[in-house]
Amino acid sequence: MPHLIKIQVSKGIYWVEAPDAGVSILCGCPADSVKHLMKRGLIGKREEGGVVFETGPNAILLSDVPIQNGVFTNLAEFPVLQMLYRQGMILPNHPNNTGQKPLLVGSEAQVKAQMDYIYRGNYGLTSEEEMVEAGLSPAVAHDMMRLKLKFAFGRIRRSEELLDAVIVGKKPVEMRNGVFIRRLRLNIFEIRCKNQTVTVDLNLPRSVRYESPYMLGFHDIRREYFGVIHSGQGDGWDPERPAMASILMFQGKIYLIDGGPNIAHNLKALGIGINEIEGIFHSHAHDDHFGGLPVLARSGHRIKYYSTALVRTSVAKKITALASTDEGEFPNYFEVHDLTPDIWNDIDGLEVKPIFSPHPVETNILLFRAMSADGYKTYAHLADIVGLDLLRGMVTTDESAPGISPELFSTVAESYLERADLKKIDVGGGLIHGNAEDFKEDASAKIILSHTSEELTLRQREIGSGAPFGMADCLIRTDQDYLRMNSYRFLEDYFPRIPPHQLRLLANSPMVVFNPESILLKSGICNHSIYLIVSGEVEMLSSKARFSNTLSAGALIGEIQALAGVPLKETYVAASFVHALELPSKLYLHFIEKNALHDAVSDLRERRRFLQKTWLLGEYLAYPIQNRIAGGIKAHTVPASEEVAIESGGNLLVVRSGKVHLLANEALVETLRSGDFFREECVLFNTPCFFRARVVRDAVIYSIPQDEVLDIPVVRWKLSQISRRRREILFNPGSIPAPPARQN
Numbered sequence: 006m007p008h009l010i011k012i013q014v015s016k017g018i019y020w021v022e023a024p025d026a027g028v029s030i031l032c033g034c035p036a037d038s039v040k041h042l043m044k045r046g047l048i049g050k051r052e053e054g055g056v057v058f059e060t061g062p063n064a065i066l067l068s069d070v071p072i073q074n075g076v077f078t079n080l081a082e083f084p085v086l087q088m089l090y091r092q093g094m095i096l097p098n099h100p101n102n103t104g105q106k107p108l109l110v111g112s113e114a115q116v117k118a119q120m121d122y123i124y125r126g127n128y129g130l131t132s133e134e135e136m137v138e139a140g141l142s143p144a145v146a147h148d149m150m151r152l153k154l155k156f157a158f159g160r161i162r163r164s165e166e167l168l169d170a171v172i173v174g175k176k177p178v179e180m181r182n183g184v185f186i187r188r189l190r191l192n193i194f195e196i197r198c199k200n201q202t203v204t205v206d207l208n209l210p211r212s213v214r215y216e217s218p219y220m221l222g223f224h225d226i227r228r229e230y231f232g233v234i235h236s237g238q239g240d241g242w243d244p245e246r247p248a249m250a251s252i253l254m255f256q257g258k259i260y261l262i263d264g265g266p267n268i269a270h271n272l273k274a275l276g277i278g279i280n281e282i283e284g285i286f287h288s289h290a291h292d293d294h295f296g297g298l299p300v301l302a303r304s305g306h307r308i309k310y311y312s313t314a315l316v317r318t319s320v321a322k323k324i325t326a327l328a329s330t331d332e333g334e335f336p337n338y339f340e341v342h343d344l345t346p347d348i349w350n351d352i353d354g355l356e357v358k359p360i361f362s363p364h365p366v367e368t369n370i371l372l373f374r375a376m377s378a379d380g381y382k383t384y385a386h387l388a389d390i391v392g393l394d395l396l397r398g399m400v401t402t403d404e405s406a407p408g409i410s411p412e413l414f415s416t417v418a419e420s421y422l423e424r425a426d427l428k429k430i431d432v433g434g435g436l437i438h439g440n441a442e443d444f445k446e447d448a449s450a451k452i453i454l455s456h457t458s459e460e461l462t463l464r465q466r467e468i469g470s471g472a473p474f475g476m477a478d479c480l481i482r483t484d485q486d487y488l489r490m491n492s493y494r495f496l497e498d499y500f501p502r503i504p505p506h507q508l509r510l511l512a513n514s515p516m517v518v519f520n521p522e523s524i525l526l527k528s529g530i531c532n533h534s535i536y537l538i539v540s541g542e543v544e545m546l547s548s549k550a551r552f553s554n555t556l557s558a559g560a561l562i563g564e565i566q567a568l569a570g571v572p573l574k575e576t577y578v579a580a581s582f583v584h585a586l587e588l589p590s591k592l593y594l595h596f597i598e599k600n601a602l603h604d605a606v607s608d609l610r611e612r613r614r615f616l617q618k619t620w621l622l623g624e625y626l627a628y629p630i631q632n633r634i635a636g637g638i639k640a641h642t643v644p645a646s647e648e649v650a651i652e653s654g655g656n657l658l659v660v661r662s663g664k665v666h667l668l669a670n671e672a673l674v675e676t677l678r679s680g681d682f683f684r685e686e687c688v689l690f691n692t693p694c695f696f697r698a699r700v701v702r703d704a705v706i707y708s709i710p711q712d713e714v715l716d717i718p719v720v721r722w723k724l725s726q727i728s729r730r731r732r733e734i735l736f737n738p739g740s741i742p743a744p745p746a747r748q749n
Contacts, residue, residue: 006024006025007201008023008024008025008026008198008199008200008201009021009022009023009196009197009198009201009202009203010022010023010024011203011205012045012047014038014041014042014045014047015038015041015215015216015218016209016213016214016215016216017033017035017073017078017207017209017213017215018031018032018033018034018035018038018041018215019032019033019205019207020032020042020045020047020062021066021196021203021205023182023183023184023198025198026181026182026183026184026198027063027181027182028063028064028180028181028182028184028198029061029062029063029064030062030064030065030066030110030180030196031061031062031064031065031066031084032066032194032205032207033066033068033078033207034065034067034078034079034080034081034084035076035077035078035079035080035215036076036077036080036215036266036267036292036296037083037217037218037266037267037296038080038083038084039061039083039084039087039241039242040218040219040242040243040244041216041218041244042061042062043218043242043244044218044244047060047061047062048060048061048087053100053101054100056093056099056100058091058092058093058099058100058101059087059091059092060092061087061088061091061092062084062088062107063088063092063094063105063107063108064107064108064109064110064171064180064181065081065084065085065107065108065109065110066110066111066186066194066205066207067079067081067109067110067111067112067115067116067119068111068115068192068207069111069112069115069188069191069192069207070191070192070207070208071115071118071327071328071329072299072328072726073208073209074209074211074213074214075299075300075303075719075722075723076214076215076299076300077296077299077327077328078207078209079111079115079118079119079327080266080292080296080327081109081119081122081123082122082123082126082291082292083241083242083292083293085107085109085123085167085168086241087242088107089107089167091242094106094107095167105181106167106168106169107167107168107169108168108169108170108171108180108181109168109169109170109171110170110171110173110180110186111171111172111173112172112173112188113172114329116170116171116172118326118327118328118329119164120163120164120165120168120170121164121326122323122326122327123164123168124163124164124326125290125319125322125323125326125366126290126291126292126323126366127157127164127365127366128153128157128161128365128366129153129289129290129319129322129323129365129366129367130315130318130319130322130366130367131161132150133146133147133149133150135318135322136149136150136315138318139314139315139317139318139319140314140315141315147404148409148410148413149367151404151406151407151408151409152363152399152407152408152409152413153365154407155399155407155408155409156363156364156365156436156437157365159407171186173186173187173188173194174187174188175187175188177195177197183198183199184196184197184198185197185198189204191208192206192207192208193205193206193207193208194207211620212553217267217270218244218245218267219244219245219246219247221247221270221271221274221474221475222274222475223274223276223520223521223581223582224274224275224276224474224475224582225276225518225582226275226276226277226475226477227477228254228257228483228487228488229254229477229479229480229481229482229483230254230255230256230375230481230482230483230485231254231255231256231355231375231377231382231479231480231481232253232254232477232478232479232480232481233251233252233253233254233384233427233429233477233478233480234251234252234253234254234275234475234476234477235251235429235453235472235473235474235475235476235477235478236250236251236252236261236271236272236275236474236475237249237250237251237263237265237271237455237474238453238455238456238457238471238472238473238474239456239457239458240293240433240438240456240457240458241291241292241293242458243457243458244458246458246474247265247266247267247271247474248263248265248266248293248294248456249263249265249293249294249388249429249431249455249456250262250263250264250265250271250294251263251384251386251429252275252277253286253355253373253384254477255354255355255375256353256354256355256487257485257487257490257491258283259277259281259282259283260282260283260284260285260286260355261282261284261285261286261301262285262286262288262371262386262388263285263286263287263288263294263295263388264285264287264294264295264296264297264298264300264301265292265293265294265295265296265297266292266293266296266297267296267297268296268297268300268301269297269300271474273542273580273581274474274475274581275475275581276540276541276581276582276583276584277540277541277581278538278540278541278542278557278558278581279300279301279303279304279305279542279557279625280304280305280306280557280558280559280625280627281540281557281558282301282304282308283308283309284308284309284310284311284340284342284352285301285308285309285310285311285339286311286312286357286371286386287310287311287312287316287317287320288312288316288362288368288369288370288371288386288388288389289316289319289320289364289366289367289368289369289388289389290316290319290320290323290366290367291366291389294388294389295320295323295324298320298324299324299328301339302338302339302718302722303624303625303718303719303722304625304718304719305557305625305626305627305630305717305718305719306627306630306717306718307337307338307339307340307716307718308339308340308718309339309340309342310339310340310341310342311342311344311352311357312343312344312359312369313343313344313345313346313359313367313369314343315346315367316359316367316368316369317335317341317343318367319366319367320335321335330725337718337721338718338721338722339718344357344359346359346360346361346369347359347360347361349374354375354376355373355375356373356374356375357371357372357373358371358372358373358374359371359372360372360420361417362387362389362390362391362417362420363390363391363396363399363409363417364389364390364391364437365437368388368389370385370386370387370388370390370420370421371385371386371388372384372385372386372423372425373385373386375480375481377480377481382426382480382481383424383425383426383427383480384425384426384427384428384429384480385423385425385427385428385429385449386429387421387428387429387430387431387439388429388431388455388456389431389437389438389439389456390421390430390431390438390439391437391438391439392434392438392439392440392443393418393421393440393443394440394443395436395440396409396414396417396418397414399414400414421443421444422443422444422446422447422448424447424448424449425449425450426449426450426451426480427449427450427451427453427478427480428444428447428449428451428452428453429452429453429455429472430444430452430453430454430455430456430469431455431456432454432455432456432457432465432469433456433457434457438456439456441454441464441465441468441469442464442468444468444469445467445468447468451470451478452468452469452470453469453470453471453472454468454469454470454471455472488516488539488540488584489512489516491539491540491558492512492516492537492539492586493508493509493512495537495539495558495559495627495628495629496508496511496512496537498559498627498628498629499561499628499629499632500600500602501629503600503602507596507599507600510592510596511586511588511592511593511596512586514586514587514588514589514592515586515587516539516584516585516586516587517536517584517585517586517587518582518583518584518585519541519579519582519583519585520579520582521579521580521581521582522578522579522580523578523579524576524577524578524579525543525562525563525577525578525579525583525585526562526563526573526576526577527573527576528547528572528573528574528575528576529572529573530572530573531566531567531570531571531572531573532563532566532567532573532590533567533589533590533591534563534567534587534588534589534590535561535562535563535564535567535587535588535589535590535593536561536562536563536577536585536586536587536588537559537560537561537585537586537588538556538557538558538559538560538561538562538583538584538585539558539584539585539586540558540582540583540584541557541558541579541580541581541582541583541584542555542556542557542579542580542581542583543555543556543557543560543562543577543578543579543580543583544556544577544578544579544580545562545575545576545577545617545623546575546576546577546578547574547575547576550574550575550618552618552620554617554618554623554624555580555624555625556577556617557625557627558627559627559628559629560627560628561628562577563577564593564606564610565610565611565613565614567590567593567594568590568593568594568597568603568606568607568610609632609635609636612635612638612707613628613631613632613635615661615680616631616634616635617631618680619659619680620680620723621659621680621682621720621723621724622634622659622714622720624719625719626717626719626720630717633713634709634713634714637709637710637713638707638708638709639707639708640661640705640706640707640708641705641706641707641708642703642704642705642706643663643700643703643704643705643706644700644703645663645700645701645702645703645704646699646700646701647699647700648697648698648699648700649665649698649699649700649704649706651706651708655687655688655691655711656684656687656688656708656709656710656711657682657684657685657687657688657708657709657711657714657724658682658683658684658698658706658707658708658709659680659681659682659706659707659709660677660678660679660680660681660682660704660705660706660707661679661704661705661706661707662679662704662705663678663679663700663702663703663704663705664676664677664678664700664701664702664704665677665678665681665683665698665699665700665701665704665706666698666699666700666701667683667696667697667698667731668696668697668698668699669695669696669697669734669735674696674731674734674735675731677698682727683696683698685724685727685728685731686728686731686732687711688711688714688715688724689715689721689724689725689728695731695732695735696731696735
């Protein structure tokens with residue numbers, strides 16, 4: 006038998022096992038890594054002494070780089086929960102509880118970040134003082150803390166009490182039982198047992214994404230006045246389905262209810278682009294409802310974030326721990342709207358009432374309603390509730406003891422059973438999830454059973470129904486064409502000073518639908534139509550230039566080439582179902598000439614085309630935003646051998662052409678070419694530039710005003726990502742090579 010076994014589980018995820026030493030390592034733990042292990046048979050069922058439990062890893066190797074290609078690489082919460090509870094490593098009198106703790110293995114910074122993030126994932130807010138700071142009265146905070154302590158078996162424990170840590174450096178360090186590990190280079194590790202070694206590379210190439218464990222197909226969803234798309238029915242352990250979530254449609258706008266792992270994959274399957282998301286309603290901070298927030302933070306606009314201040318504070322503390330950033334960064338990526346609990350909050354005609362729900366972390370159930378000709382229509386989203394029998398067992402009249410008061414129990418039970426036209430409930434069971442039997446007398450018109458990895462039993466199916474991914478429930482139908490309305494709004498954004506009758510000339514063009522993976526426009530041809538993307542996502546790619554970027558709703562494709570009468574240099578492929586307004590080239594050219602826009606469009610088009618092909622400014626940015634940025638650019642020519650000395654305050658500098666060396670003193674940090682950028686620290690922190698930039702081949706440098714880029718979440722995220730890498734080089738020379746800031 007070999008001393009070490011290495012298996013690639015998925016892109017960026019590996020399994021390394023030392024059978025003789027009893028060490029099994031999950032190498033890399035992005036979202037849903039547990040589900041990938043289940044799919045590969047590396048987590049299975051075992052029975053010992055009459056106890057059935059799961060097998061699986063007992064150690065986790067963390068990525069050195071916390072974010073790759075825009076998503077978190079280290080989400081160890083569910084792998085740790087699987088080891089502690091589903092494997093039984095922490096359960097009293099369990100045959101798999103040998104006294105050994107699970108191992109977290111990695112750099113000191115990442116181990117600490119994961120310990121803090123798991124701590125917040127277990128408990129949320131951890132003191133009455135934190136709850137009062139979040140807006141609760143001292144008396145309510147005391148009651149909440151009593152309940153939290155009941156879930157926590159009487160005591161809040163630091164992650165270090167549950168997990169052991171192994172800090173990895175350049176020299177070998179023993180993990181356990183003669184298994185050693187060392188870092189060879191950034192994110193590349195060598196694991197040794199006796200005379201055998203294996204190498205694990207956790208780096209992701211720029212064009213590679215972590216994979217989803219499940220296939221969803223593609224759906225073309227009709228947009229209703231008020232309706233619900235069922236975008237997840239599983240839980241954090243279901244390898245075949247996304248975790249419990251919904252998408253709310255209201256008056257043509259798209260709202261998420263929770264955002265779990267693989268959210269980009271799920272939205273793509275539904276033909277919804279990230280830029281189409283108006284806002285997210287958030288129930289709580291567990292990873293199966295929280296793991297998609299980093300993707301939403303990379304939108305071209307700040308998505309509105311709706312929850313109570315209590316939940317929002319809990320979420321912000323967890324994401325802060327995970328990203329090792331300041332808590333005040335959260336509003337830079339989301340437009341925060343705190344909801345008042347227990348009353349109907351009006352959001353442009355859509356009303357939402359958040360109600361406290363007992364759970365180990367701060368949690369709300371969410372009730373929604375909208376007015377129709379027949380009165381209010383309502384949807385109730387009951388994620389991560391607790392079985393009433395279990396909750397009843399927590400009732401105590403001792404105000405100093407962990408538990409729940411009789412009055413709060415009655416309030417919670419009543420809120421669970423409030424009638425709705427459509428109600429989705431958590432029936433996951435166990436210690437912290439709901440029970441379908443509690444709803445057998447529920448008067449709601451339709452009940453959907455959710456948040457479980459098990460098939461529904463006959464008894465459960467008598468109480469409620471399932472809902473396949475992509476199924477939609479319409480609560481109020483529409484006679485309006487929201488896609489048409491959105492296309493007109495995009496044209497208004499694109500041409501803000503053009504009279505409405507001229508915009509209607511373009512808006513009257515046909516709406517066409519492209520199937521997933523079909524080509525809209527192909528490189529090398531002269532296109533006779535221009536497409537305005539109204540819904541879905543399109544990939545712009547070029548194998549010759551070796552780049553690809555995602556274009557979302559609002560993008561106008563093929564415009565430059567059609568106006569110039571030249572062949573396309575890129576190919577445009579539908580990544581999902583795509584609805585697009587097809588603008589005939591002749592009609593569009595007439596519109597441009599009629600409104601004397603040719604010079605303005607020509608002036609912007611080359612700059613915008615350049616922006617589209619950059620890693621920093623080409624992804625998820627709507628055309629009006631790209632036009633605004635392109636319009637604010639100032640170009641500077643700098644000859645070879647000179648240093649860039651552009652007086653630009655907090656402006657961002659982007660290399661348009663030529664070659665530039667980025668230097669720390671005289672040490673070469675990075676070679677910058679077309680599309681690369683620098684001075685990101687000036688933009689983010691208003692500090693002096695940390696690096697010098699010396700031109701080694703005549704260069705054109707674009708200067709972009711700070712205000713034009715700082716309020717775009719996806720751009721801010723990427724600036725922060727590169728800034729973190731470059732600062733690491735500055736303060737720890739030779740430790741981490743900075744990646745290229747470009748895709749082409």
